[in-house]
Amino acid sequence: MNVITAWMEKYFVPLAAKIGGQKHLVALRDAFIGTLPATMAGAIAVMLNAIVRDMPAKFIQGYDGSTIPVIKQIIAVNGFMWSGTLAVVGIIFAFSWGYNLARAYQVNELAGGIVSLAALLQGVGFSFSTSAAMKLPAAAAKIINAGSADTGISYADGALNVGGWGWLKLGQLDGNAYFVIMVVGGLATIIYAKLMIRDITIKMPDSVPPAVAKAFTAIIPAAVALYATAIMYYIFSLTLGKNGDVLISWVQKTIADPFLHIGQSLGAIILVTFLVSLMWLFGLHGSNVMAPVLEGIWGVGLLKNTNVYDRSGMAGVKEAIKAGNGDAYMWVRGSFDSYAWFGGVGGTITLLIVILVFSKRADYRMVAKLGIAPSVFNINEPVMFGLPIVLNPIFFIPFILSPIVGVTIGWLATAANLVDPVVVATPWVIPPFLYSLMSTGYDWRAPIVTLVSFIAAIAIWTPFVLAANATKEVD
Known part of the structure; x- marks a missing residue:
């Protein structure tokens, strides 16, 4: 184990740290985070509709919330919330991506966001x-x-x-636009930023107000950047878009959907789960480092599921998954948190339970007592660095194995239709069991699947905690 640890510290950790600190990937991660106020607001609206419209229908025959006073008004208001958030989340992400990328280049962030947004809208079918x-x-x-x-x-x-x-077609302004925005919006913003850095700008007298001067300074770089993307869209319309496709729909069909479908395989899910855990073991925030992959593939899938669920309910989501038309997916971003990352990556709340029951080490028990409350809300940094789990050879295997078993259980249960797919973006601080219940549109079977993963994680962690008792003299 020491040999493996030394090799990883020498070769893997510097590479992972370099990737995690790469400014474009950091900007992309921050761009996803920047959309949270809107996506969470939209998710809350969908969640409330699930409570008042969909959940009662599962238990009360003939229930129709759209005909009940007050309930139907709540549903209608939540519909407006969805229209301004998840329905146009591509627009929101476009601005956030350009803003954060411009900030990474230390140029005018507002102009960067506007350039990225304009680059998206250039390619939308009108x-x-x-x-x-x-x-x-x-x-x-x-x-x-x-x-x-x-x-x-x-x-x-x-x-x-x-x-x-x-x-404007909503199907080109929601999560379907993410892949095009990442490339086209990123390209436009980088061109803008490079020209700004080279000072190819309009110079204004010192007497001009700063806000006006900043706007004029960005004109030439922004115009060049947007002409570059406009020419790209035009060339596409003459070649691959001759059949009437716009770039967004073409990319979705030929690039994005294949990636999303690959992301439904158990092998791809296990690989990403493994990498996230491995990075955490060496002190890197694995979820943040892998955020471009997690959000770019499975996060887009969650947005698609939420939109179908809002329009057609769970039956519509299942029909879309069965059809395989790319409108909905079986495994999405929230699935990881529902069935594997309870208490944080590694299922660390189960470790704390095992420590409190079986550990004889006073130091472990003290950390477990202090860390159990934050872990209920999926905050595990006190345990990761306080126990520690980071660079702790005893806990390498269970920290990696536990979430792999969890995602496998969740994937098999969802694939076998034993539980509904995740359809609602649920705040990550929601406690385990309640998280899976809410994220699946209140499917009562979801917490049972979580419980199975939970018990499996406890079984995996127990022998290693018992082994840790012998690594230090018992107090």
Whole structure:
């Protein structure tokens, strides 16, 4: 074990630390964190609708919250909350990404956010058209054609034609936009930042107010950056987009969806779980280092599940998962926390329980008593660095194995339809069991699956805690 630890400290830790400190990845992590006020507000709205609209329907036959006074108003208000948050989370993320990336380059953050947002909107489809063959009476055709200038609907040669311009498709402004934003928004912001750093700007007299001067200074870098992305969108429209696809929909179908589907495999889930634990063991915040992967793949999946759940309920989510059309996914970001990372990464609350029951070491018991309360709310830093678990060879194996077993149990239960998939972004400080209950739209079976993982984690940790009793003279 000492040989492995020494090798990891020499080769793995410096590499992981370098990756974790890479400014673009740090900015991306902070961009995801920056969307939390909106995504959590939207998640609370969906959660409240789950309580008043969906949960009673599971126990009361014929229950319809949309017909009950007060309840239907609550549902309607939560609908507006969803419309301004999760429905357009791509816009929110675009600004957050540009803002944090500009801050990483130490240039005007506000302008960086605006550039990234503008780069997203450049590629959104503002028009649509479709046609359906049908026969209509002459009187009906005349009425339709008379209003075509306003409606965009016309009838000719046995076909009903529908078209419009000046609209925004929510499917290109929600989580579907994340992958395009990361690339296009990042490219635009980096071009802007590089030009700012090289001082290719409009110089204003000292008498001009600072706010005005900063805005004018950003004009040339922002214009060049946005022209670069506009040209890229134009070239795409002439090549890969000839069939009518916009870049966002094309990237979603050809790049994002395959990544999301790979993320549904148990092997990919176990690999990421392993890496997060491994980084923590060497004092690195594994969840933060892996945030671009966790949020970029499974976080997007959670946003998709939430949107489908808000529109069509759990039945709609399951139908979308079964269809495999990329609208919903079985395993998403909240699934890790529901079934493996209770009490923090490593399932550390189970370690504390085992210590309090079996440990004879006074130092361990003292840390466990102090750490149990924070661990209930999934805060495990006092245990990680106080016990410590970090660089503790005795706890290497259980700290890695416990969450791997947890995600395996959760994945198998969800795949077998023994429990509903996670559909609600739940605040990470919610205690275990309640977390899985809320995140699955109040599926009562979810806490039972969590309990199975919980018991398995206790069984894994117990022999190692007993072994630790012999590593130091018992007080």
